[in-house]
Amino acid sequence: MAVDVTVRDLCWGPHPRRRIIEAISFDVPAGSTTVIVGANGAGKSTLLRSIYRQNRPVAGQVLVGGRDIWQMPARDVSRLIAVVLQEIAPDFAFTVREVVAMGRIPYRDSLFSRSTTDEAITRQALADFELADFAHRPFSGLSGGEKQRALLARAIVQQPRLIVLDEPTNHLDIRHQLEVIDMLRRLDLTVLVTLHDLNLAAALADQVLVMRDGRICALGPPQATLTPETIRAAFDVQADMDRHPRTGRPRFSFDLLP
Numbered sequence: 001m002a003v004d005v006t007v008r009d010l011c012w013g014p015h016p017r018r019r020i021i022e023a024i025s026f027d028v029p030a031g032s033t034t035v036i037v038g039a040n041g042a043g044k045s046t047l048l049r050s051i052y053r054q055n056r057p058v059a060g061q062v063l064v065g066g067r068d069i070w071q072m073p074a075r076d077v078s079r080l081i082a083v084v085l086q087e088i089a090p091d092f093a094f095t096v097r098e099v100v101a102m103g104r105i106p107y108r109d110s111l112f113s114r115s116t117t118d119e120a121i122t123r124q125a126l127a128d129f130e131l132a133d134f135a136h137r138p139f140s141g142l143s144g145g146e147k148q149r150a151l152l153a154r155a156i157v158q159q160p161r162l163i164v165l166d167e168p169t170n171h172l173d174i175r176h177q178l179e180v181i182d183m184l185r186r187l188d189l190t191v192l193v194t195l196h197d198l199n200l201a202a203a204l205a206d207q208v209l210v211m212r213d214g215r216i217c218a219l220g221p222p223q224a225t226l227t228p229e230t231i232r233a234a235f236d237v238q239a240d241m242d243r244h245p246r247t248g249r250p251r252f253s254f255d256l257l258p
């Protein structure tokens with residue numbers, strides 16, 4: 001079951017005189033999708049790190065399902081939140097099946113115990129993500145897109161209530177990008193995701209959070225936030241917008257400012 005997320009007055013910086021994100025507040029209703037967009041260096045990944053319990057905030061709170069994640073044991077958080085990161089993991093000496101099965105670790109009594117439930121969930125995810133044919137190949141031998149799919153499958157077998165994804169479509173071809181968006185739309189989970197592609201963001205989001213220089217510069221449904229004015233303010237580009245013929249959602253093409 002999905003959980004809601006509340007972020008209040010969140011600030012983080014590497015040392016007291018340098019803040020990278022400042023006074024970030026927003027709510028993500030249970031089961032909804034919030035897409036974070038912003039220029040390179042705007043602070044998107046830094047914001048996510050405080051939400052999935054990597055960077056302890058210097059001020060503010062992150063509540064997931066009403067609980068402050070910085071007051072919870074790490075193991076409990078790992079049953080609540082799954083993370084798919086932008087950096088492809090270094091070349092593990094593991095097979096694809098082993099990498100996907102790692103998502104079950106928060107449910108194991110010991111690192112090496114494995115239940116038949118773990119096996120069944122892992123097998124299903126390998127099939128759902130079209131990874132069954134690669135299951136026994138080394139993870140390191142996969143293409144960038146195949147690795148990304150394996151890391152998504154690992155997040156899903158974790159059976160989280162909230163999934164946090166940093167640029168999950170980065171290495172994917174257009175069909176696999178659309179499949180990831182479609183999968184995220186169908187998940188019965190709360191989704192928090194950064195995307196650089198504003199057309200994908202508009203297609204997926206219930207809510208868009210636009211960041212600029214470590215702060216929120218727009219927050220709300222895509223029709224209200226992904227406007228040429230906001231895009232110009234956040235990215236310094238000119239955006240021409242029309243509506244998608246089937247969904248009515250915003251659709252863009254871009255140019256450098258004259």
Ligand SMILES: Nc1ncnc2c1ncn2[C@@H]1O[C@H](COP(=O)(O)OP(=O)(O)OP(=O)(O)O)[C@@H](O)[C@H]1O
Pocket residue numbers: 014020038039040041042043044045046047
């Ligand atoms: N631990 C750190 N120490 C110092 N600076 C940091 C640290 N972490 C992040 N930064 C800086 O904070 C800024 C925001 O980085 P962040 O990775 O959050 O941006 P982003 O919006 O995710 O960018 P991109 O779209 O390029 O992935 C960058 O200038 C980065 O160098």
